[in-house]
Amino acid sequence: DAAVMGLNPTSVLGHINTVTNDVLVVFFVLPAVEMENMVTDRRDEPQTEFLYCSGAVTEVLRFGSPQLHSGHKVLFLIIPGNPGAVGFYRTFMQTIHSTFGYQHPVWAVSHAGHCVPPDSMDMIEDPSSAAEGDVFGISGQIEHKLAFLRKHVPRETSLVLVGHSIGCYIILEMMKRDPELKILKAVMLFPTIERMAQTPQGKVMTPVLCQMRYVAYLPVFLLSLLPDRLKTSLIKLVFSGIKCLDQTVVQPTVGLLSGDCAANAMYMGGQEMRKVLERDNITIMNNLGKLIFYYGATDHWCPVQYFHDIKQDFPHGDFRLCKNGFRHAFVLDTGREVAKMVVEWIRGDLRT
Numbered sequence: 001d002a003a004v005m006g007l008n009p010t011s012v013l014g015h016i017n018t019v020t021n022d023v024l025v026v027f028f029v030l031p032a033v034e035m036e037n038m039v040t041d042r043r044d045e046p047q048t049e050f051l052y053c054s055g056a057v058t059e060v061l062r063f064g065s066p067q068l069h070s071g072h073k074v075l076f077l078i079i080p081g082n083p084g085a086v087g088f089y090r091t092f093m094q095t096i097h098s099t100f101g102y103q104h105p106v107w108a109v110s111h112a113g114h115c116v117p118p119d120s121m122d123m124i125e126d127p128s129s130a131a132e133g134d135v136f137g138i139s140g141q142i143e144h145k146l147a148f149l150r151k152h153v154p155r156e157t158s159l160v161l162v163g164h165s166i167g168c169y170i171i172l173e174m175m176k177r178d179p180e181l182k183i184l185k186a187v188m189l190f191p192t193i194e195r196m197a198q199t200p201q202g203k204v205m206t207p208v209l210c211q212m213r214y215v216a217y218l219p220v221f222l223l224s225l226l227p228d229r230l231k232t233s234l235i236k237l238v239f240s241g242i243k244c245l246d247q248t249v250v251q252p253t254v255g256l257l258s259g260d261c262a263a264n265a266m267y268m269g270g271q272e273m274r275k276v277l278e279r280d281n282i283t284i285m286n287n288l289g290k291l292i293f294y295y296g297a298t299d300h301w302c303p304v305q306y307f308h309d310i311k312q313d314f315p316h317g318d319f320r321l322c323k324n325g326f327r328h329a330f331v332l333d334t335g336r337e338v339a340k341m342v343v344e345w346i347r348g349d350l351r352t
Contacts, residue, residue, distance in 0.1 A: 043102045044094055048086075050121060053151070054144040055130040056112035057123050060152075061086040063097040064105035074158045074184065074350060076106040079145060081165030081190075081329075082272065083265040084111030087252030088331040089164075095339035100350075104160075112136055112144045113264035116255045123260055136264045138166075138271040142173045149181070158184040160346060165301065165328065166268075168293075169193045169276055176283045185346050188293045189338065190328045192301050194279035196272055201300040209270040217263055224259035231257050244333045284314065292318045292345055299328045 047062045065072060076096055078089050086108040097106045112135045117123055124130045134140040153159070161183060163171040168191035174181065196202045208216055223231065231254045239245050239253075256262050284291065295307035304321070311319045330338045 044098060046090065046094070050115070050118055052121075052125040053109075054112060054133060054135045054140065054147045055124060055126045056135045056144070057115060057117040057121055057125075058112055058144070058148070059086050059110040059115035060148075061090065061093065061108045061110075062105065063093050063107075064102065068105065068152075068154055068157055072105055072157060074104045074160060075153060076104055076160045076162060077149075077153075078106070078108035079161060079163045079167035079170050080108065080111060080114075081167050081192075082111065082114075082269055083256050083261065084114040084141075084167075084268075085252040085255060085261070086110045086115070087255070088249050089335070090248045091246050092331055092335035092339045095336045096343060099340060099343045104350075109145060109148050111141050111264075111268065114256075114261055116258045116261060136267050138169075138268055138275055141268060142170050142177065145170060146174055146178055155180075155182065158182050160184050160350075161186040162189065162342065163187070163191070164189045164331075165192045166272055166276070169272075172280050172283050175287050176280065179286075183287070183290055185349050186287070186291050187342055187345065188291060189330070189342075190296050190299055190302060191293055192272070192276060194276065194306065196276040196301070197274070199301050199303060202273060205269065206273040209266055210273055213266055213270055216266060220257070220262040220266075221259055223257045224262075226257075228254060239332070242333050246331065246333055246335055249332055279310065281313065284310075284317070288314060288317050292320070294320045294341075295322065296326060296328055297322045298325070301328050 044063065047066050049060045049062070049066070051058055051060065068075060076093075078086070078093060080086060080089065089108050093106045093108060097104070113123055124135075130136075133143060135144055149159075159182060161171050161174075163169075163186065168188035171186050171188065172193060175183065175186070192199075197206045223234075226234075232250060235250050235253045235257075239250070256265065293307075293310065295302060295304065297304060299322075307319060307321050311317070324334075324337070326334050326338060
């Protein structure tokens with residue numbers, strides 16, 4: 001199939017000879033550019049795996065090698081925001097992977113329970129252990145990421161952690177709970193690391209997530225009963241106001257309407273409002289040279305004042321304020337642009 005192979009159908013058709021017995025034999029010479037495109041397509045093909053981590057179903061999206069070995073000195077690991085479906089970060093990850101010349105694996109690990117399990121798996125492997133560790137809560141999600149690293153990433157592998165929104169809070173907690181992690185750099189995109197309930201968006205969502213969460217489950221449950229085709233149409237309608245929508249985010253959004261995924265995301269969100277309070281200045285100070293913070297100029301989850309406050313408290317830190325008008329949920333339309341920025345920020349660190 002010429003389209004699948006990334007070839008120009010017109011140039012291919014000019015080199016087709018039909019022979020007897022309905023056998024189609026194709027003789028063509030690939031131009032160098034098209035051959036390169038084929039290689040690029042293969043390298044850019046992601047791999048998805050569902051596994052149990054901390055007793056809960058977890059989706060892992062990988063660009064590059066699915067298994068790490070001694071030749072992989074650096075791993076990019078994406079820690080999502082909430083909801084924590086890895087499919088949202090596909091374009092972002094693909095851009096990082098290709099821009100670095102496919103040298104470094106780029107992985108993303110979903111939050112526990114924020115993905116639709118395949119038919120062969122349940123949402124929870126062991127209900128008692130999942131409940132004991134509160135795996136769907138914010139502290140349980142932090143332990144979930146540390147457990148993933150212990151099981152799937154060699155300790156000698158250097159990590160470039162990229163957090164988005166609450167993923168930044170999770171990264172700081174990972175640094176605090178396991179100071180021996182070999183973190184080369186941690187990039188904090190639109191970081192929700194303090195006073196979440198006091199933000200403009202937090203003031204709206206706190207009552208919904210904390211006092212009325214069970215009421216909010218009803219419309220989610222009703223939506224989950226719709227066929228996927230209708231869910232897709234509804235999601236596209238909701239996103240229709242986004243001029244340059246990345247179409248790869250539609251399917252992960254549909255997955256969140258399964259019911260359980262949305263409920264787990266809302267449960268985690270309620271805990272964020274209650275537990276993400278004061279900024280962890282000690283952990284930031286202990287890791288200041290490894291951290292890059294990128295704040296939105298119009299981010300209702302993280303006001304610009306938070307940027308000025310942290311910059312004043314840590315004058316030697318790397319704090320950047322968005323000048324491009326990117327939204328908090330940047331993956332919806334500017335995943336490629338943000339990825340290119342991240343690459344430029346850390347390119348020098350990977351040369352040393």
